[in-house]
Amino acid sequence: MSPQGDRNLINNPTNNRGWATRLVYDRRMMVLIVLLVVVAGLSSVAILPRMEDPVLSKRVAIVTTQLPGADATRVEALVTEKIEDRLREIEEIKELRSQSRPGISTITIELLDAITRSDEVWSKIRGKIEDALPFLPPQASRPQFDDLEVRAFARIVSVVWNEGGEPDFSVLRRTAKNLQDRLQSLRGTETVDRFGDPGEEVLVKVDPQRAAALGLSTEDIAAQLAAYDAKDAAGTVRGRDLNLAVQVGNQFYRMDDVARADIRGADGRFVRLDQVADVSLSTPQPLPRQARHGDLPAISLGVLIRPEVRIDQWSTAADQLLADFEKELPAGLGLVEVMNQAGYVQVRLSSLVSNLAAGGLAVCVVILVLMGWRSAIVVASALPLTILTVLFAMRVLGVPVHQMSITGLIIALGLLIDNAIVMADEVRSELSEGQSPADAVSNVVRRLAVPLLGSTLTTAFAFAPIALMPGPAGEFVGSIATSVILAIFASLVFSLTVISAFAALFIRVMPERVADHSRSGFVASVSSFFQHGFTSNRLAIDYRKTLVTMFRHPKSAVSLAVVLPLAGFGVAPLLPEQFFPPADRDQFHIEVELETGSSLASTRRVAERVDEVLAGEAIEQVDWYFGESAPTFYYNIIANRRGTPNFAQAIVRTGDTEKVGAMIRRLQTRLDREVADARVLVRQLEQGPPFDAPIEIRLFGPDLDTLTSLGNRIRAVLATVPQITHTRSLLGETLPKATIDVDAQSASLAGLTPRQIADQVQMSL
Structure with a gap:
């Protein structure tokens, strides 16, 4: 080998050095890596979806079937058991919970926690429900299947009637449907649902005298109309190359089709329906459901957006659409906003980012005080590099930016700089011993790579159970652990490469004799502080003495080290347990429930009394929904009430997050006293998976009467506990x-x- 080749081999560090040493010699590569991380991280910030809370998988569905006039026992025997028998054949179902109430059967289906892709399972469940249809009574309605979204609407708006007097629901409904179509066509929108819409019906008022002249009864006319509207397929023509579905064209598409339907009299003569009856399109009476914004009749729209869409960008487009639509509204109609999740997302993420920045600044100040300004810059550079890398990894893994993923980064702040601190300190020590930058980096990486890897793996294993937790709880908090694990591994990689090379190039070690004679007095002290950080010979001597004493008396030292953790375990039971705290939100909701059989008008009158109590509080807005649940304005509130005229739910906005808790307690006390003829529950928003009540007791048995009696007895016992606000027995409801x-x-x-x-x-x- 030639001398020139020998010199190239010696001077080329890439032949026998690691990545960190290569970066010492090739600074352009180090700059390129940093720029690549910055571009990847910033582009991820621009692309990643932003939401307030994690999206939970759809593992719960509700099957609702009506059987008018039947008591709970008949509903259980004729409807609930028939459907449950078919559903039990599906092994992915974790639990079936049914409520057989007078006139209605409600079956709640919960899938196994291991199910993450539920669409196929729900398709199988729909098939089983279809299989149960031939076994249901003819009077039973078709089972309504709803798989529940465990996420909040991005926007809730209401079309309100401003004109006073009785509202024209046909105008309200037509306007709301028009807005629904526009919002549905907006890019990024997934679904738009209507709330408080009483619906429409074709009302056929038979003239008894005309019908009697034809020898017909109301029942006969209804039966002929049902037979005339042929919605079922007539069969299939199968050929060698084509299968053709056959369908009868006699169907009701418009109201005129109903009015022109031919009715056959007892003597065989045919007349049109409108000759023996008045046919009109009207709103059902009494109203099956209704919404009110304050004291104004309304129909609300809830808009769900796709999880991969950035809510802030979608909200900007929605603002423009709503502004244009409001200009087109006729006199007497208005458009109001019930909830805009984009505002809450912005506030929540801004708070978390500010906390992240404050934590990073605190870390930099501590390092500056203890290690000097050069080491502080080296260690602090690990923070943005690691965070940007985590954001890129979140983009690859499909983890959105929400409060849990950002909270994970905040938790990781103190962990991700540990490796950087160790590497910077060790590189400085090597440099102070006279090593070259390349040799210092090589020695430190070779000596500390395995210990730092072991430390990182230990921390990752500690957070792994949270990341791998199954079910809704795991989906909610799992991204915290995911962010922490990504952060500490990114920190390890950067500490062993970029940070160690940067430390070797940036940290300057001044010989002590030069430092002592170049400056004197106060200037020397300040310069030493900024170069090396805070030092104290007195503390060093005391620390050495403490270590010597502990080594001389190892048993006492170990005992002292064990006492404090044991004391912590001893006082742990005294700490309050609250895994999911209340939400920091200026909203809460009120549930009103009257006795079974109460009308919607009675429920509205109770709500008016509740409004009188609310008038004495600092409340900005109240939106009521009667006969059904309110739109899901918070991710863990499940809209599972339908067709219940004795139920109402209100969304209340205060405008002040600090006083919500005290206001809720004050309102609950007053409402219990002043609205004693209904169950009024004022509920604060809380974090975590959805739940119906903090404490639920379930009784099993074959006899409904016995279960009803036992449920009422347990409810009476629970009602005597002072801390319990309200109790409810589902089987205790009886329909007059x-x-x-x-x-x-x-x-x-x-x-x-x-x-x-x-x-x-x-x-x-």
């Missing part, structure tokens, strides 16, 4: 009913069966 005793002989002489009498009574009602 009137019984008609049919004289079988008289009915037979009249040519009627009890079934026909029941149908005629239903038609007349």
